[in-house]
Amino acid sequence: MQIARVALDVPLATLFDYFLAENMTVVEGQRVLVPFGRKQVVGIVLALSDTTELAPERIKAVEQVLEDVPPLPAELLKLLKFCSDYYHHPVGMTVLSALPTRLRGCQPVSLKQVLSYHLSLNGQVLDLTSLPKRKAVQLRLLTALQNNVLSTAQVRAISPTAPAALKLLIEAGWVETTAEHAKQQKFSFNEAHQLTQEQQTAVDAVNQALGYQTFLLHGITGSGKTEVYVHLLHQVLQRGGQVLLLVPEINLTPQLEYYFRSRFPDTELVSLHSGLSEGERTQNWLLAQAGQARIILGTRLAVFTPLPELALIIVDEEHDASFKQQDGLRYSARDVAIFRANGRGVPIVLGSATPSLESYYNARSGRYTLLKLGQRASALAQLPSVRCINISNALLPEGISKELLTALGECLLRGEQSLVFINRRGYAPVLMCTACGWLSDCPHCAGKMVLHLNDRRLRCHHCGYQTRVPYGCPTCGNADLQPVGIGTQRIETVLQTHFPEARVLRVDRDSTRNKGTWNAMRQQIQDEAVDILVGTQMLAKGHDFHNLTLVCVLNPDNALYSADFRASEKLFAQLAQVAGRAGRGDKPGEVLVQTSFPDHPLFRALREHDYDSWAATLLTEREQAGFPPFVFQVLLRAEGKQEEEVYNFMQQARSHAADLAMQVEIYGVVPAAMPRRANHIRVHLLVQSDTRKNLQQFVRSWRPQLEALPARNIRWSLDIDPLEF
DNA sequence: AGCACGCCGACT
DNA sequence: GTCGGCGTGCTC
Numbered sequence: 001m002q003i004a005r006v007a008l009d010v011p012l013a014t015l016f017d018y019f020l021a022e023n024m025t026v027v028e029g030q031r032v033l034v035p036f037g038r039k040q041v042v043g044i045v046l047a048l049s050d051t052t053e054l055a056p057e058r059i060k061a062v063e064q065v066l067e068d069v070p071p072l073p074a075e076l077l078k079l080l081k082f083c084s085d086y087y088h089h090p091v092g093m094t095v096l097s098a099l100p101t102r103l104r105g106c107q108p109v110s111l112k113q114v115l116s117y118h119l120s121l122n123g124q125v126l127d128l129t130s131l132p133k134r135k136a137v138q139l140r141l142l143t144a145l146q147n148n149v150l151s152t153a154q155v156r157a158i159s160p161t162a163p164a165a166l167k168l169l170i171e172a173g174w175v176e177t178t179a180e181h182a183k184q185q186k187f188s189f190n191e192a193h194q195l196t197q198e199q200q201t202a203v204d205a206v207n208q209a210l211g212y213q214t215f216l217l218h219g220i221t222g223s224g225k226t227e228v229y230v231h232l233l234h235q236v237l238q239r240g241g242q243v244l245l246l247v248p249e250i251n252l253t254p255q256l257e258y259y260f261r262s263r264f265p266d267t268e269l270v271s272l273h274s275g276l277s278e279g280e281r282t283q284n285w286l287l288a289q290a291g292q293a294r295i296i297l298g299t300r301l302a303v304f305t306p307l308p309e310l311a312l313i314i315v316d317e318e319h320d321a322s323f324k325q326q327d328g329l330r331y332s333a334r335d336v337a338i339f340r341a342n343g344r345g346v347p348i349v350l351g352s353a354t355p356s357l358e359s360y361y362n363a364r365s366g367r368y369t370l371l372k373l374g375q376r377a378s379a380l381a382q383l384p385s386v387r388c389i390n391i392s393n394a395l396l397p398e399g400i401s402k403e404l405l406t407a408l409g410e411c412l413l414r415g416e417q418s419l420v421f422i423n424r425r426g427y428a429p430v431l432m433c434t435a436c437g438w439l440s441d442c443p444h445c446a447g448k449m450v451l452h453l454n455d456r457r458l459r460c461h462h463c464g465y466q467t468r469v470p471y472g473c474p475t476c477g478n479a480d481l482q483p484v485g486i487g488t489q490r491i492e493t494v495l496q497t498h499f500p501e502a503r504v505l506r507v508d509r510d511s512t513r514n515k516g517t518w519n520a521m522r523q524q525i526q527d528e529a530v531d532i533l534v535g536t537q538m539l540a541k542g543h544d545f546h547n548l549t550l551v552c553v554l555n556p557d558n559a560l561y562s563a564d565f566r567a568s569e570k571l572f573a574q575l576a577q578v579a580g581r582a583g584r585g586d587k588p589g590e591v592l593v594q595t596s597f598p599d600h601p602l603f604r605a606l607r608e609h610d611y612d613s614w615a616a617t618l619l620t621e622r623e624q625a626g627f628p629p630f631v632f633q634v635l636l637r638a639e640g641k642q643e644e645e646v647y648n649f650m651q652q653a654r655s656h657a658a659d660l661a662m663q664v665e666i667y668g669v670v671p672a673a674m675p676r677r678a679n680h681i682r683v684h685l686l687v688q689s690d691t692r693k694n695l696q697q698f699v700r701s702w703r704p705q706l707e708a709l710p711a712r713n714i715r716w717s718l719d720i721d722p723l724e725f
Numbered sequence: 726a727g728c729a730c731g732c733c734g735a736c737t
Numbered sequence: 738g739t740c741g742g743c744g745t746g747c748t749c
Contacts, residue, residue: 006749011726016749037728037748052749059749093726712744729747736740 003052004062006034006043009096009104016043016092017052019061026062029071033064033106042066042106044095046077068108070289076306079340086696088703088718089329097329098304102282111286113179117166118149123174137165145175153185157265160258185294186266187237193227193377202371203231206312209347214338216318216363217351219373220609221580222381225351228373229314230263232349237267237294241311241346245297246333248320250275251518252541257297264295272298272305300325300333303340313341317541318350318359319573321723330719334359353580353611354573357622360615361629384551384582384589386607388598398494399486401594404552405498411550412502412531416587418550419533420491421540421578425508426450427490428483431458431469435478446676451483452510453490463678486554492534499532507535540578546585551578553593560600564673564725565627572602572614579606626688628721631665632695635722636685636706637672640714643681649714650683656705657687663694673725684725695720 004026005015018034020026030045040063052059077095084094102109119126119142128142137159144150144158155162169175195203206215219225233243247256250273257271270284270293287293289306296305300323315323315334323333334350341348350359350368363370376383389403399422411418430448431440440449442460449458451469459466472479483490492506505521512518518538524530528547533539559571575593583589593603605614623630636653640646650669657666664687672682687702689695699718706716 003749008748009726010748012748014749018749034749039727054749727748729745731744731746732742734740734742737738 001050003049003059004032004045005047005049006032006062007046007092007095008034008036008041008043009092010036011090011093013090015046017049017054017059019059021061024062024065026065027071029073029077031066031069031071031103032062033066034062035060040106042096042104043092044072044077046081046091046095064106066106066108068110069103069286073306073308075340075343076304078343079336080304082339083329083331083336087329087331087720088699094329098301100282100285101278103285109282109286111290112283114152114292115177115179116149116151117145117155117170117175117177119145120174120176123169123176126174135165137161138169141165141169142174149178151266151268153261153268154265156258157261160254185268187234187264187294188266189230189234189263190265191263193224195227195231196224196373196375196377198373198375199224199228199231199377202228202373203235205369205371206232206347206349207235211345211347212342213347214341214362214368215347215349215371216355216359216368217349217371217373218355218360218363218611219351219353220376220383220611221353221577222376222378222383222584223353223373224377225316225353225373226259227377229316229349229351230260232312232314233260233264233295236312237264239311240309242288242291242293242307242309243295244302244305244307244310244313244337245295246302246313246315246323246337247297247299248317248322249541250299251538253297253299260295260297267295268293269295269297272296272302274299274301300331303333303336310340310344311346313337313346313348315348315350317352319352319354319356321570324721324723326724327717330717330722332721332723335721352573354576355611355615357569357615357618358629361619381584381586382588383609384579384591386579386591386593386603386609388593388595388603388607390596390598391594392596396594399491399554400494400552404592404594407550407590407592408495408532408552409499412499414549415547416550417525417528417531417533417545417548418552419535419539419548419578419581420495420552420554421535421537422486422488422491422554423536423556423574424450424485424487425489425510425536426459426461426487427453427493428487429485430483432482432484433473433476433478434480434482436473436476438473438475444677444679446674450487453483453493462674465678488534488536491554495532495534502531503529504532504534505530507533507539509536509538512538537574537578540574540581543581544584545581547587548581548585549583549587549589551582551589551591553578553591555594557595557597560597560602565622565625566723568602569618572606572611575602575606576611631688631690632692633686633688633720633722634695634699635719635725636687636716637682637719638685638711638714638716639672639677639680639682641679641681642713645713646681646683649709649711649716650685652709653702653706653716654685656709657685657698657702660698660701662698662701663691664689664698 002020004018004020080095084091236243253273270287288296291308318334362368428451431451440458442449445462447462449460456469457466488508496504559567579591601617667686669685672684
């Protein structure tokens with residue numbers, strides 16, 4: 001009797017054995033419906049065998065083999081097994097979490113027929129000049145349809161709103177659809193720019209790669225990394241390959257999606273990210289799996305898409321922390337992508353203006369190939385000048401120095417845009433009583449509640465708890481409560497009073513909460529209907545505002561001497577990124593940083609646009625302190641309501657680790673950076689080693705012991721290569 | 726993770 | 738005498 005070994009979505013490190021009926025054929029990677037407990041669930045067959053360790057009477061039979069979707073390719077299964085093993089996450093949960101939700105159920109799914117669009121008889125005689133001008137997208141669609149039959153990809157390349165406009169045209173009876181077999185795609189791109197010498201060298205190097213090779217594309221902001229990607233895509237597509245392009249966050253994917261669609265209008269491109277509806281995500285996944293989609297643009301979850309013709313992987317902004325998943329399978333999509341490229345024997349390009357120290361170190365030591373773009377692609381666009389404003393002796397009750405206000409005023413007079421960057425939303429990070437010193441502590445967390453003045457509420461940014469702003473101090477009754485520190489709302493107010501005639505726009509998670517708002521705001525900025533932008537890191541990424549010439553950074557200092565050893569690395573990346581927003585057009589840009597430590601090496605490197613010297617400084621520090629990338633880490637996190645229970649669990653975990661006496665360094669049991677969140681005490685235990693191998697060996701012995709520990713009211717997890725503490 | 730079974734307190 | 742609290746143990 002044949003046995004199928006099935007991965008199921010349960011937190012157990014094992015596979016489950018099922019009999020296969022004589023008439024059933026199944027291959028590895030196929031979905032099956034099996035009885036489990038008293039339910040029926042969907043699992044993935046990971047192995048076939050003739051034998052089993054279990055008593056035959058305990059084994060049930062596979063109910064049904066699901067054949068609506070082709071089996072997952074062996075390469076993907078191998079990748080998932082590796083992730084389960086490396087990140088110490090149950091194999092079934094790893095495998096199932098890589099699938100779109102629809103495929104985790106037993107409802108059959110199918111790839112929808114590809115449609116093409118053409119003018120109906122009515123549409124052909126339609127007088128386009130009779131249509132109102134404001135229906136611009138409809139007009140563009142109709143014009144395009146006069147010469148051609150259009151595919152869905154071509155429709156989408158016309159405008160982000162084209163699918164909606166097309167629907168109206170179909171309803172009006174002007175456009176008809178035909179089901180068409182996937183036809184020949186063309187892989188040429190629009191608007192070929194002349195590459196700079198540096199760009200050409202980078203493109204050539206990747207094109208000449210034979211099989212697996214990791215490239216670190218280190219290109220300063222504005223150096224035209226995207227153009228390098230476009231040329232690489234072009235080459236790979238011509239040769240019949242699929243390209244996986246990973247990007248950090250969903251905010252940016254719609255823009256990038258439209259950008260790549262318009263550059264490759266006749267190529268099938270799909271996006272994959274958590275912002276898609278379940279149906280869309282499934283369809284896009286199926287298109288990728290079928291090899292029909294040639295460009296796959298997605299966030300970290302896209303790294304697990306089956307891609308039969310995968311020929312190149314690009315990870316854009318590879319230093320970005322959002323490639324690391326912070327719950328469940330705590331994987332780094334960048335690292336998984338490298339492993340995948342290696343397994344598939346294809347090149348991978350990591351792109352960044354400020355590479356992660358890990359990648360930079362690997363490039364320096366020769367494991368990766370370093371490709372540098374040191375000049376801006378447009379001869380007109382120079383790097384912005386960066387200047388620090390020393391505020392160590394200044395008292396700034398409103399958060400902004402005179403120099404900064406002057407610069408903002410001048411920029412306003414020139415009719416140019418400026419950006420004020422503070423990484424703190426709300427009005428003020430804390431409210432204080434001037435009489436007794438009471439602070440607005442969150443009752444459930446170790447943090448402070450942030451003052452939001454627009455709706456007069458105090459909010460905890462960690463657990464979401466909120467209350468009305470009290471009329472008087474809750475402890476002494478004093479009516480004089482003062483906001484302490486500055487947030488985006490406060491700066492917005494201050495700037496509006498200083499420059500009553502200026503159009504100030506605040507962009508943060510609060511002001512863009514409603515769907516579509518951020519898009520509308522972006523348009524407003526593009527149309528130059530805004531003079532001063534105030535915002536958080538949302539504004540730092542990837543936007544190209546041509547009239548923006550001044551960037552002001554308010555209070556970056558707390559990251560300089562933070563307990564988190566990666567804080568200054570992150571700050572440099574963030575400041576370089578936000579500084580890169582200035583002067584992207586033909587006007588020179590200026591960056592002003594308000595700091596009490598203008599001589600700090602970080603600011604020196606930033607002023608000189610010298611990533612290399614900064615990275616060298618950090619690498620020296622890290623080597624001396626024994627931190628990554630010179631060591632490898634695993635973090636055991638635990639949390640629970642009873643402090644004593646959590647510490648007790650951790651102490652036991654620690655003594656087991658010590659008893660193993662392996663080649664690892666075990667640190668103490670310490671509170672997390674946020675020691676209490678939503679009434680849960682959070683505690684960490686760090687273990688590190690000189691080699692990945694020793695660390696992995698250690699965790700393999702340690703984890704079964706952790707699982708055997710009594711952990712009644714405790715949630716714990718292992719985080720390999722942790723980024724956050 | 727679910728979802729059972731199982732053994733002790735307040736209700737018709 | 739039963740309904741239901743959530744403690745512990747299993748799922749091929």
